[in-house]
Amino acid sequence: MSTKKPNITVIANLKGGSGKSTVTFNLGLWLLNMGQDVVVYDLDPQGTLSDLAEIRAEEEYEPAITAYQNKRNLIKHLQSHSGQVLVDVGASNMEAMKKAISVANQVIIPVPPSQPDVWATQRFLQIVDTVRGKKKGPKLYTFVNRADTHYAVTESDETEELLGQLPNITLIPHRLCQRTIYRHSLSEGLGIFELSRSGKAVEEFSTFAKAIFPKIKAKS
Numbered sequence: 321m322s323t324k325k326p327n328i329t330v331i332a333n334l335k336g337g338s339g340k341s342t343v344t345f346n347l348g349l350w351l352l353n354m355g356q357d358v359v360v361y362d363l364d365p366q367g368t369l370s371d372l373a374e375i376r377a378e379e380e381y382e383p384a385i386t387a388y389q390n391k392r393n394l395i396k397h398l399q400s401h402s403g404q405v406l407v408d409v410g411a412s413n414m415e416a417m418k419k420a421i422s423v424a425n426q427v428i429i430p431v432p433p434s435q436p437d438v439w440a441t442q443r444f445l446q447i448v449d450t451v452r453g454k455k456k457g458p459k460l461y462t463f464v465n466r467a468d469t470h471y472a473v474t475e476s477d478e479t480e481e482l483l484g485q486l487p488n489i490t491l492i493p494h495r496l497c498q499r500t501i502y503r504h505s506l507s508e509g510l511g512i513f514e515l516s517r518s519g520k521a522v523e524e525f526s527t528f529a530k531a532i533f534p535k536i537k538a539k540s
């Protein structure tokens with residue numbers, strides 16, 4: 321076991337399809353490309369991240385992703401690393417979600433642009449409150465994922481405004497738009513910037529990732 325503490329980032333919320341696995345996977349690859357040690361925990365029985373790690377291993381894509389599934393001593397296991405630990409977890413495993421939140425340094429909550437998703441985020445924050453009790457708890461971030469790209473559609477602006485009003489949580493003002501490259505790259509076991517080095521999605525994601533990990537600089 322390492323003596324240096326890990327930096328544990330949980331990507332979670334209660335609603336399905338908000339982009340937890342997609343964001344975790346792309347953040348993992350972004351961190352690896354920045355020269356960080358990264359392990360990923362896939363605490364969702366659907367096993368999306370485990371499948372993605374498996375495809376990369378089969379295709380011999382570099383960098384490889386190390387993905388763990390739920391462990392009996394989950395909290396100890398999460399804390400046994402020294403680098404970046406990313407945790408993908410949804411409502412299908414509330415027990416694991418609460419354990420991960422209890423040891424997280426930060427929790428990131430992707431929210432698609434809709435009112436029910438904002439309501440679900442408020443409920444999720446209540447769960448975080450019960451987990452942290454009187455302790456300081458993790459730093460909480462939220463952002464709009466799958467934002468509409470058309471200027472006339474106002475849901476993303478409205479959702480962002482509502483998220484900005486929630487207490488004790490930081491709104492990341494860099495939304496990720498709904499872009500087909502996320503689905504295309506994911507189905508091949510690739511990150512978006514492995515499919516394309518430039519483009520709007522890649523620019524958006526880099527800006528977003530830097531906002532979450534401001535201290536991490538590209539390796540020279």
Ligand SMILES: Nc1ncnc2c1ncn2[C@@H]1O[C@H](COP(=O)(O)OP(=O)(O)OP(=O)(O)O)[C@@H](O)[C@H]1O
Pocket residue numbers: 335336337338339340341342343364366368410465466467496497498499500501502503506
């Ligand atoms: N910004 C985006 N643009 C386009 N497609 C996206 C974006 N984010 C996620 N998706 C796609 O939406 C679908 C659902 O995303 P994902 O599986 O990451 O969500 P999830 O929150 O992990 O869902 P679940 O709760 O079922 O685990 C996937 O096909 C994914 O590629």
Ligand SMILES: [Mg+2]
Pocket residue numbers: 340341342364366368408410
């Ligand atoms: Mg998922």
